Amino acid sequence: MNDLSGQPAIAPTVIHRADYRPPEWLVPEIALDFALSLDATRVQATLKVAKNAAGSGTSLLRLNGDAIEAKAVTVDGHAHNDWHMDGADLVIELPGDAHDVGIETLIDPSANTQLSGLYASNGLLCTQCEAEGFRRITFFPDRPDVLSVYSVRMSGDKAQFPVLLSNGNPTASGENGDGTHWAEWHDPWPKPSYLFALVAGELVANRDSFTTKSGRKVNLAIYVRPGDEERTDHAMRSLIASMKWDEDVYGREYDLDDFNIVAVSDFNAGAMENKGLNVFNTRYILADPETATDGDYDAIEGVVAHEYFHNWSGNRVTCRDWFQLSLKEGFTVLRDQQFSAHRGSAPVKRIEDVRILRAVQFPEDSGPLAHPIRPDSYQEISNFYTATVYNKGAEVIRMMTVLAGMERFLEGTTLYFDRHDGEAATCEDFVKAIEDGAGLDLKQFRNWYEQAGTPRVSVGMTLESANPTLEGEGATLGGRGVTLTLKQATAPTPGQPEKKPFLIPLRIALFDRETGEHHGEELIVLTEAEQSFTFEGFTSLPVLSINRGFSAPVEIVAPVTTEDLVFLARHDDDPFARYEAMQQLIVRHLVGAVAGTLEKREESQAAIGAAMGAILDDAALDDLMRGELLILPGEAYLAEQLTRADPTRIFAEREGLKRWLGETLKDKWLALHDRVSAVPYSLEAEARGARKCKTQALVYLGAADPAEAARRAKAQYDAATNMTDRQGALMVLCSLDCPEREAALADFHARFAGNMLVIDKWFSLQAGSLNPKATEHVKALAEHPDFTMTNPNRVRALWMAFAANAQAFHKAGGEGYGLIADLILKLDPINGNVAARFVPYLGRWKKVDEARAALMRAELERIAAEPTLSRDVREQVSKSLE
Ligand code: 0A1
Numbered sequence: 001m002n003d004l005s006g007q008p009a010i011a012p013t014v015i016h017r018a019d020y021r022p023p024e025w026l027v028p029e030i031a032l033d034f035a036l037s038l039d040a041t042r043v044q045a046t047l048k049v050a051k052n053a054a055g056s057g058t059s060l061l062r063l064n065g066d067a068i069e070a071k072a073v074t075v076d077g078h079a080h081n082d083w084h085m086d087g088a089d090l091v092i093e094l095p096g097d098a099h100d101v102g103i104e105t106l107i108d109p110s111a112n113t114q115l116s117g118l119y120a121s122n123g124l125l126c127t128q129c130e131a132e133g134f135r136r137i138t139f140f141p142d143r144p145d146v147l148s149v150y151s152v153r154m155s156g157d158k159a160q161f162p163v164l165l166s167n168g169n170p171t172a173s174g175e176n177g178d179g180t181h182w183a184e185w186h187d188p189w190p191k192p193s194y195l196f197a198l199v200a201g202e203l204v205a206n207r208d209s210f211t212t213k214s215g216r217k218v219n220l221a222i223y224v225r226p227g228d229e230e231r232t233d234h235a236m237r238s239l240i241a242s243m244k245w246d247e248d249v250y251g252r253e254y255d256l257d258d259f260n261i262v263a264v265s266d267f268n269a270g271a272m273e274n275k276g277l278n279v280f281n282t283r284y285i286l287a288d289p290e291t292a293t294d295g296d297y298d299a300i301e302g303v304v305a306h307e308y309f310h311n312w313s314g315n316r317v318t319c320r321d322w323f324q325l326s327l328k329e330g331f332t333v334l335r336d337q338q339f340s341a342h343r344g345s346a347p348v349k350r351i352e353d354v355r356i357l358r359a360v361q362f363p364e365d366s367g368p369l370a371h372p373i374r375p376d377s378y379q380e381i382s383n384f385y386t387a388t389v390y391n392k393g394a395e396v397i398r399m400m401t402v403l404a405g406m407e408r409f410l411e412g413t414t415l416y417f418d419r420h421d422g423e424a425a426t427c428e429d430f431v432k433a434i435e436d437g438a439g440l441d442l443k444q445f446r447n448w449y450e451q452a453g454t455p456r457v458s459v460g461m462t463l464e465s466a467n468p469t470l471e472g473e474g475a476t477l478g479g480r481g482v483t484l485t486l487k488q489a490t491a492p493t494p495g496q497p498e499k500k501p502f503l504i505p506l507r508i509a510l511f512d513r514e515t516g517e518h519h520g521e522e523l524i525v526l527t528e529a530e531q532s533f534t535f536e537g538f539t540s541l542p543v544l545s546i547n548r549g550f551s552a553p554v555e556i557v558a559p560v561t562t563e564d565l566v567f568l569a570r571h572d573d574d575p576f577a578r579y580e581a582m583q584q585l586i587v588r589h590l591v592g593a594v595a596g597t598l599e600k601r602e603e604s605q606a607a608i609g610a611a612m613g614a615i616l617d618d619a620a621l622d623d624l625m626r627g628e629l630l631i632l633p634g635e636a637y638l639a640e641q642l643t644r645a646d647p648t649r650i651f652a653e654r655e656g657l658k659r660w661l662g663e664t665l666k667d668k669w670l671a672l673h674d675r676v677s678a679v680p681y682s683l684e685a686e687a688r689g690a691r692k693c694k695t696q697a698l699v700y701l702g703a704a705d706p707a708e709a710a711r712r713a714k715a716q717y718d719a720a721t722n723m724t725d726r727q728g729a730l731m732v733l734c735s736l737d738c739p740e741r742e743a744a745l746a747d748f749h750a751r752f753a754g755n756m757l758v759i760d761k762w763f764s765l766q767a768g769s770l771n772p773k774a775t776e777h778v779k780a781l782a783e784h785p786d787f788t789m790t791n792p793n794r795v796r797a798l799w800m801a802f803a804a805n806a807q808a809f810h811k812a813g814g815e816g817y818g819l820i821a822d823l824i825l826k827l828d829p830i831n832g833n834v835a836a837r838f839v840p841y842l843g844r845w846k847k848v849d850e851a852r853a854a855l856m857r858a859e860l861e862r863i864a865a866e867p868t869l870s871r872d873v874r875e876q877v878s879k880s881l882e
């Protein structure tokens with residue numbers, strides 16, 4: 001068979017979870033010696049290898065490689081010729097059961113635009129080894145179940161690389177007398193190769209310390225480029241708070257004398273948990289009020305905590321194979337969410353986490369790339385660092401906390417850490433430890449690990465008819481019974497046409513219509529495809545509040561009237577449920593409007609207006625929560641509720657409602673903007689809430705009265721003392737066709753020239769704008785001297801903001817699809833990992849109208865026809881076309 005390019009089609013290699021075999025050879029120790037240079041770094045690796053008793057006994061040692069060559073191979077100190085290359089792997093024939101294998105490689109970090117392995121960033125040398133980057137440095141069994149003790153030596157020019165860092169503890173350093181110097185590091189904790197790290201370059205450190213609960217002092221350092229050190233205090237505070245929290249809550253203590261963080265500006269992901277040497281994207285380290293928004297501050301706190309928590313959930317207990325990725329990622333996301341909830345407003349944090357899940361993970365779960373949190377197969381593991389593995393993985397473990405209660409859950413995690421410390425474990429090991437430690441039966445619960453797709457739970461509610469013969473008894477029982485009948489269904493996903501029922505824990509409350517009170521929250525556990533639950537003591541049909549706190553990652557279809565939703569939006573005592581009622585009210589309206597099934601548009605709109613008015617007036621609400629309640633449901637989540645829809649109609653209906661709310665509640669928006677504008681800047685919750693409401697008010701005013709909004713936004717921009725206010729104002733100006741727009745954009749660019757993270761915002765704001773000319777702006781920005789294809793942050797700032805901008809990306813005619821396809825093709829040879837992240841935007845063709853679907857498919861086919869695609873892009877594109 002030939003593909004479109006005329007090249008013979010090569011069947012991709014698919015790796016299956018079921019094919020796992022223990023490693024043939026182990027590597028208990030490795031010594032690495034680096035002679036550093038930006039374009040020619042020499043690496044001498046010495047591996048102590050030993051046959052694994054659990055293997056087949058083969059004499060062939062297979063060492064993975066990727067784009068490297070062996071310059072020399074020795075065995076037990078002698079030149080060895082009994083080796084060959086098998087594809088990119090080095091295979092050595094060994095006579096005995098244990099040997100010292102020496103391999104020399106030579107690499108060019110400055111040519112490494114993939115940013116995987118050892119690469120150069122702004123004159124620094126740094127590494128990224130997860131998932132399979134170590135094999136780009138030296139030949140090694142590059143799989144997470146081979147754990148080794150690492151000793152690292154590096155030498156290099158002292159002026160160019162004054163700071164030399166690796167994992168573990170520094171053991172020795174010195175000068176060579178020729179302008180070069182060296183350092184040695186030793187990490188006593190055996191670790192898989194994906195946790196190896198090395199950084200060399202001109203860096204300055206913000207230093208502090210933390211004393212662990214057993215009284216050991218840990219030296220902390222955050223290394224950044226000179227000049228950036230003033231912007232590291234928030235990251236340092238976050239780190240110290242994380243260390244304390246993990247001791248207090250999970251009983252986890254840090255285990256080395258040093259903990260180092262380095263921030264680099266070229267990075268494929270957010271950050272990386274290398275043992276004792278976390279490497280971060282600068283965007284998750286650097287902050288001060290002038291350049292970072294409140295959202296940036298929160299993200300830094302969350303990511304610093306996430307990477308630190310990996311020291312136990314990921315490093316001390318690692319993954320047996322990459323199918324188990326959610327073992328470390330789902331659990332660590334849950335831990336960072338719990339930490340952030342503890343540091344700030346827990347209800348607001350919960351709402352934000354659910355918003356991300358719905359915007360990113362739900363669409364993934366209903367699309368061509370859907371996979372279980374523990375996938376069964378992959379072609380390129382980098383494609384599985386997904387919202388499903390991370391965020392849904394966290395939701396699945398969170399359900400264990402709902403079922404067991406936090407205290408018993410923690411007994412489970414303590415058992416897990418004790419049982420598997422120093423091991424490469426599986427998701428099954430985790431579930432078993434929670435079962436044993438928390439005393440749960442999770443047999444059916446395991447379906448969450450096996451099956452993809454978001455379950456849809458439909459609820460029916462009936463009130464037992466009044467029975468006069470039972471009147472006396474009924475009275476003593478306190479009324480009539482209410483029966484909830486729940487049905488669950490999960491749509492087919494790729495490779496999984498039929499689904500077994502999930503175990504779904506749902507927190508519910510039944511509100512009495514007369515008193516406005518409920519009878520106490522209850523937990524119901526749905527295990528069957530259909531199941532009924534009866535509650536006694538009602539005189540009339542209650543108002544149902546279900547999936548409180550978002551106790552399960554499911555969609556609910558419940559018999560709650562518009563009137564009930566208005567009631568819950570005002571009165572529900574569960575903050576998440578209150579938010580949810582508000583969202584549902586709007587989702588129903590907008591989905592009905594787009595689908596053409598909305599019967600009483602005016603009444604429905606009026607109900608939303610009344611509920612939002614009440615939120616604006618509610619003096620008992622804090623502004624952080626108010627700001628959340630005012631946010632309209634996202635377009636991606638709305639699209640999920642429709643089988644197939646024109647995305648620009650969703651956009652237009654949503655904007656139409658925003659405009660109507662802006663007009664109808666105009667006085668309230670103006671009053672809100674005035675009130676919160678008077679609150680002085682601080683990082684306290686009250687001031688942050690004020691800033692959140694300030695931008696929300698401007699957004700609604702921008703839709704309703706552009707002239708007034710432009711005037712206020714300009715004033716807010718000019719008076720801004722912080723990035724939250726400045727960015728909020730600029731976002732609103734950017735969406736309008738007003739003279740203030742150009743001036744503010746030019747001022748912003750000039751004011752922050754040279755600050756890469758802030759210039760990223762400048763690109764994003766324009767690319768993600770509601771402005772009808774967004775596509776033209778994006779095309780011009782792609783030619784701007786500040787734009788570059790080699791910095792992932794910059795590429796994402798421009799092009800992800802554009803791909804997520806429905807009115808621009810989906811503009812009739814398909815220009816947006818063509819631009820993203822061009823980008824993927826151009827970026828792929830530079831950085832396949834980042835390029836592949838853009839494919840899902842084109843992959844959602846089944847969710848849009850036929851005309852657009854055809855255009856999106858055509859672009860996917862154009863990409864697929866390119867013969868030299870990376871494995872990353874090839875996998876995503878071929879799956880998206882199925
Ligand atoms: N383990 C890291 C995420 C990460 C994954 C892949 C990377 O390189 C492509 C980098 C980082 C985390 O969860 O933070």
Ligand code: ZN
Binds near residue numbers: 306310329
């Ligand atoms: Zn992680």
